[in-house]
Structures are given as structure tokens and as C-alpha cells.
Amino acid sequence: MAQIDPRGRMELIEAGEKPGTGVCVDFCRLDVRGVATQPLVRACGPRGRLIDATAGLGGDAWILAAAGFAVTCIERSTPVATVLDDGISRALNDDSLRKIAQRIGLIVGSSRDLLMTTVPPDARPTSTVYLDPMYPPKEGSALAPKSIRLVRAAVGDDHDANILLESARGAGFGRVVVKRPLSAAPLSPGVHHAVEGKLARFDVYQDARV
Ligand SMILES: C[S@@+](CC[C@H](N)C(=O)[O-])C[C@H]1O[C@@H](n2cnc3c(N)ncnc32)[C@H](O)[C@@H]1O
Secondary structure, three states, X not given: OEEEOOOOOEEEOOOOOOOOOOEOOOHHHOOOOOXXXXXXXXXXXXXXXXXXXXXXXXXXXXXXXXXXXXXXXXXXXXXXXXXXXXXXHHHHOOOOOHHHHXXXXXXXXXXXXXHHHHOOHHHHHHOEEXXXXXXXXXXXXXXXXXXXXXXXHHHOOOOOHHHHHHHHHHOOOOEEEEEEEOOOOOOOOOOOEEEEOOOEEEEEEEOOOO
């Protein structure tokens, strides 16, 4: 659930937890120096329009906006979107963050419905879709960071991620990028190339018609 914390920010928190112990979106905490060389940014290719179709708490969207992409975030969980929206609003009121925040928009709803209506067909070949679906926790692995645990508690696992990937690929988007755990198989066959980071891999699907 989302609620206001003692400092007036929206936080994602589990019911019954003490106010102020949840997670809020604070973009000033993110270091965006040298973003252009980050695997995520390299995988997303030439700067332009980008749809972050699984926005979550917007960490990746912020990096991509800092790198120069015009980012449209889509998030289907209302509590998660509420907390993200609050973080974007506070960033817009902060002189040091405004320039990046102005490159981010947020739509609440399912990307499976909104991807096609948000980007007209003629703009799709030059647009990138980015997907970072929630994947099941690995058994026996270290405890995930609190933000991931709270988002998981709010949204569960994204079992329909492959359907979203296939509809994005079939709709004529020039590039679709999927974040995967390093050791996981691609979400779908047909990866054009992958960019590996220390903690994740970014599988790039390119439309052969573009
Ligand atoms: C792993 S989190 C994304 C984390 C994000 N990349 C970040 O940096 O904070 C996945 C998010 O995608 C959202 N999501 C999954 N499928 C979606 C869909 N079809 N439409 C909109 N949001 C979706 C989930 O609700 C969840 O908040």
C-alpha cells in the first residue's frame, strides 16, 4: 500500500508497518555521473523516445532520462505508481533535478493495453520499449533490497511478461530491451544482441524492418 510518511512523502509500505519505514522515491540519491556508459543505456541505443513499460519505482527510468531519453513510464500497480508519481513531482520542484524530471512522464495502467495507444504506429520504428519484469526470487539467495521486496509484495510476479514482449515486438517498435538475471534464459527467442552488466543482462530485440 502507499501512504504519506512522517516527512510528507508517499511511501510504499506493508499494512501494519510503522510509518516512515517504507520506501519512497528519492531521485537525488541516484548518482547519474557517467550514465552513458552504463549497460542499460548502451542497450537502449540511440537517444529518442523510450517507453519504460514496467516502470516500478522509476530507478531505471531516471537513469535513461539522465542519459537523454524522453521517457514515458507505464506502471499498472496503483500503490507503486502513486509513490513514483510523488517522487517525480518532488524532483520537478528541485532545481538540481528538474531538467531530468522534465524528461519523464507517467501513465497508470497496463502496458498491454497502453503501449499501442501511447505510441502511434509511425513513431514506433524510432522508439524503444524497455521491460524489467519482476522475476521470482531465487531460492537460497541473499535477501533482496527492501525496495524490491516491497514492490514484490505489492505486485507479485509478472507472469505475463512474455505476452508483453511479444506484443511490443509485433507492433513495430524499433527496439525492445529486456532486463534479465545474468544466468536466466532469454524471455523469448530472437535476441539480436545482449549487453551484460555486473548484476543483470539486457537482451536487445531489433525489428528487422527498421
Ligand atoms: C521489477 S519492477 C521494475 C523496476 C524498475 N525497472 C525500477 O528501476 O524501479 C516491475 C514493475 O513492472 C510493473 N509491471 C509489470 N507488468 C506490467 C504491465 N503489463 N504494465 C504496467 N506495469 C507492469 C510491475 O507492477 C512492477 O512495478
